[in-house]
Amino acid sequence: GEDVEQSLFLSVREGDSSVINCTYTDSSSTYLYWYKQEPGAGLQLLTYIFSNMDMKQDQRLTVLLNKKDKHLSLRIADTQTGDSAIYFCAETGSAGNNRKLIWGLGTSLAVNP
Amino acid sequence: EAGVTQFPSHSVIEKGQTVTLRCDPISGHDNLYWYRRVMGKEIKFLLHFVKESKQDESGMPNNRFLAERTGGTYSTLKVQPAELEDSGVYFCASSPLLINNEQFFGPGTRLTVL
Numbered sequence: 001g002e003d004v005e006q007s008l009f010l011s012v013r014e015g016d017s018s019v020i021n022c023t024y025t026d027s028s029s030t031y032l033y034w035y036k037q038e039p040g041a042g043l044q045l046l047t048y049i050f051s052n053m054d055m056k057q058d059q060r061l062t063v064l065l066n067k068k069d070k071h072l073s074l075r076i077a078d079t080q081t082g083d084s085a086i087y088f089c090a091e092t093g094s095a096g097n098n099r100k101l102i103w104g105l106g107t108s109l110a111v112n113p
Numbered sequence: 114e115a116g117v118t119q120f121p122s123h124s125v126i127e128k129g130q131t132v133t134l135r136c137d138p139i140s141g142h143d144n145l146y147w148y149r150r151v152m153g154k155e156i157k158f159l160l161h162f163v164k165e166s167k168q169d170e171s172g173m174p175n176n177r178f179l180a181e182r183t184g185g186t187y188s189t190l191k192v193q194p195a196e197l198e199d200s201g202v203y204f205c206a207s208s209p210l211l212i213n214n215e216q217f218f219g220p221g222t223r224l225t226v227l
Binding site: 102 | 204221
């Protein structure tokens, strides 16, 4: 069945880079997503990558996709205390209209000053 | 533009009672999704509406859950009767019909069944 796995916790110092990793099992995954949830808030889309891409960069965020190994990573450069949140990896195997998402458990990122 | 809204933000009920959760999607979004996160577990897909039609309800746990989207605007998710294992955070998301790479999420409803 479909499965998405992430490590549960990551702690970094302010100014360092954070790398959050995710593995998935569905080889038909079409889109892969990173969502962020700040305390008491909803789920906010950070970025997504289409399965035919290897990398996507958006300001401080870099997403790397290794489709052969089914591995996705999110790198946050110059991590700030405001980046402290839970980061969810999610994928959808559908290119059609039903983009139901399969989620990881989320990685809790703690940024220490 | 208003985002996805959900009501209530919190609900505490006793086992056996009925609760109805409401989701108002972004205006004009035909796709509407319900997800649930039970504590300690991953977020799980419940169902997907396209306008007023259920496109995929494969994630609905059992027949105690009933989702509706009359008129293709807001949606309700009724749990009747509620059980302890129904406790969790229920998220709603919406997206446009044709450009649906991103689902916009509401803040969630935290349901506690005692």
